[in-house]
Amino acid sequence: MRQASAEIVAVGTELLLGQIANTNAQWLSETLASIGINVHHHAVVGDNIRRVEEQFRISGRRADIIIVTGGLGPTEDDLTREAFQQMTDMDIVEHGPSMKKIEAFFKKQQAAMTPNNRKQGRVFAGADVMENQTGMAPGMIVTHERKVWVFLPGVPREMKRMTTDRVVPHLQQLIGQDTVIKSTMLRFMGIGESRLEDRLHDLIQQQTNPTIAPLAQNQGVAIRLTAKAASDQEATHLIDQTKATIMEKVGDYFYGVDDATLEESVSSLLERRNQLIGAAESLTGGMFTEKLIAVPGASEICRGGIVCYDTKVKENVLNVSPDLMRQYGTVSKACALAMAENVCSLLDSDIGISFTGVAGPASSEGHPPGTVFIAISEKSGKQLAEKYTFQGDRQTVRNRAVVKGYELLYHLLK
C-alpha cells in the first residue's frame, strides 16, 4: 500500500460535551506524519451505536487506514466493538490472555470483578490483538474490505504505548519501506520561539530535506527535523548535517534531543559528575524535587529535599537565622542563599538549590506575585542567587520558577 491515507475516529461523548480536547488525534496525527502517512480526516462521535456505525461506514469509504480510539472499556457506554460488528458481521470472541490478565488484576487487588469487566477481554475473531502494557483493554488490528482498522484504548497513556510498540511498525511494513522517514527533536531553553526562528530564518526558508519546524514547548523551544531518504543511514546523515548547522547558530541554548527533559539532562550531568543535589523549596512546594525523583535512578543524584513553606521550617529545620529573615525578609537574596547553603549541608550533598518567592494570588512582604529568588550553593563554596519576576497565575509562577532552576543548573553543570 503506497500513499496510504488515514482517518482518526474518536468515540466518546465526553469529547462532544467539551470535557476534554481530542489530544489523542493530535498525537496520532503527528506520529503518522512522521512515518509518511497523510491523515485526511479526524472524526469524533458519541457513545451512540447507530451514529458510531454510520461514522465507521463514512470513514471506511474515504480512508485506507482507520484508527479508532476509545469505546473499548467495560461500561455500557463503550460501544466501539458492537458498532463495528454491526457493520461487518465479524464474530467477537474472548481473548484468553487478556481475560487472564483482567482476572489476575482483580485477584491481586482483592476486588470483586463485576461482569462488565469481561467485556474488555473480547476481541474480533482473527484480529491481530495488541496487549495493553499499561491498562486493561487490548487493542486490535483488523482488515475489512481491504481497509486496515486499528482499535486503540482512549486513555492517552495506553494508546501511545500501543501505537509506538505495535501500530507504527505494523503500518511501516504495510506502506512498504522504500523511503525511510527519520525525525528528531532538538530542544533549547533560554531563547524564545521568535528569536530562535529569527536566527535560523534563512536556513528554515531554504531547507527542504530535512524540514525544520520550530515548536513552542512547556520547557523552552524545540526544533523538529524530518528527513526522507532511501536508507536509514542516509536519513541520519541528512539530519546530522542540518543539526550541525543549527548548533553553530544556537548551540548555546541546546539541552537535549527527542524526549529529553531539562530534569533528565540535569540528572545525567549530576550522575556524570558523581554529585548529589538537595533542594530547599518554599513557593515551589516540592515541585523541583518531585521532578528529579520522577527520573529513574534518582537515588544516585538526590537524597531528598526540604519543603520550607512556613518560616518556622526555614528556621527550625533548615537553620536559617531568624535575624537574617527579619532583616532581609524571607523573599530575599540573603534568605535564598542561606536556604541553599543550609540544605546542601543538612542533606550532606554537593549542591544545594533554593526557591523562595511570592506565588500569589496575594502579595507578600511587600513583593508582588511573581517575585522569585533562586539560589545555588556548592559544597566548594561557589554561590549564586538571582531575582526573577515571572508573569502568570499561582501555578504558572511556580512552574516557571522550577524550569528556571533547572536552566541555571544546566548551565552550571555542563
Added chain:
Amino acid sequence: MRQASAEIVAVGTELLLGQIANTNAQWLSETLASIGINVHHHAVVGDNIRRVEEQFRISGRRADIIIVTGGLGPTEDDLTREAFQQMTDMDIVEHGPSMKKIEAFFKKQQAAMTPNNRKQGRVFAGADVMENQTGMAPGMIVTHERKVWVFLPGVPREMKRMTTDRVVPHLQQLIGQDTVIKSTMLRFMGIGESRLEDRLHDLIQQQTNPTIAPLAQNQGVAIRLTAKAASDQEATHLIDQTKATIMEKVGDYFYGVDDATLEESVSSLLERRNQLIGAAESLTGGMFTEKLIAVPGASEICRGGIVCYDTKVKENVLNVSPDLMRQYGTVSKACALAMAENVCSLLDSDIGISFTGVAGPASSEGHPPGTVFIAISEKSGKQLAEKYTFQGDRQTVRNRAVVKGYELLYHLLK
C-alpha cells in the same frame, strides 16, 4: 427548532499534521451544551477544496446546525468560502464594512495590502455577517436547505468572542428559550468506574432527566448529571433529587462537586478543623506536598514537608531509628509509622503523613515495584498504616500513592 443537533467542522491542515489540538471544538462543544444544543459530531478536514466540500455535504445531511471554524483567512489555503460555494452555488460578494476595516488596518500599519487580503472581506450574499472584534475576517450565518451554517475564524480568540457575542444569542432564539439546561459533576474516589456503574445500573438505565453519565478521571470517578427543565429552579430540583438517590447508594465514596480536587477537599477539611499537616515523602518525592501547596491559602494548613528519598535523610533529618530500618527495612509499616510520627513533630503539625515504597523500575529490599506503605500519625496519638500494591510504571505508582494518601486523609477528616 427543538432538540437541534449540531456538528463542528474544523478546516485546517495544521490540525491533521498534529501541530495543534482542536481546542476550538472543545470550547464550542461546552458552549453549545450549556445552551442545550447536543453536539453529535466533530469533523476535521484539511485545506483541500474537494475534501472540504465532501465533508460539508456529510455534515449538512446529519446535523441541523453546522459550525465551521477556520479557512476564512487571506491565503490560498483558506478555502472554506469556495468549498461552500461549490456545494450551494451561493453568490459571494464584497462586504463593504469589512473591506473598509481591512483597508484601514493596512493604512494604519503603513503596510502594503496584498490582493489576497481582499478575500477576507468577501461574504455569501444574504448572509448574516458578524463583525470580527479582535481580528480581520468576519464570520457569517447562512441558512441552506433548512440547515443553519455558522462560519467562524479559526483563531481561538476571534472565534470565542464572535460566538459569545453573536452566535449564542442567535442559536438561543432559534431553538426557543423555553428550556434551561443545568449540569453538575459529582466526584467519587476509592471506587472503580465499573463498580460504580454496577451499583447504579438500574438508576442509569431508567433515568432520562437528568441524564447520568459516569466518567473515569485521574482522581477517581465522576458522574455528570444533566437536567433539562422549564426553569432554573426546576432543573436544580431534578438534579438534587437524583443526586440524593445516588448518594444513598455510593455516598461513602463522594468527595466533591464540579471542579473539586481531592487535595482541595482535604485542604478545606483541614482549614475547617484549623489543623496543620506535614508530609514525609520517600518514593513520592514531594508530590503530595506540591499538590497541597498548589492550592491558594496553603499556609493555613501546611508548613512544609521532608523529602526523605535516601535512608540518610530518614535518619538524620527525620530521626527514624537506624535499628528500626535495619530490622524492618525502609519499605515497611514500622518505618512508615516512624516517618509519619516524626515529621508531625518536626514540623510542629497536627497530622503527619508518610509515603515509603518501591516506585520501580527495579525491586528494592526484596519488594516488587508498586509496593507502597502509607502511614498517618496524629498529634493526639492516633495512627494508621496501610500496605498497597499499585499497578503501572514508576510515574503511575507514584501518582496512585499520592491519590491514595489524599483518600485516606479525606476519610479520616470528614
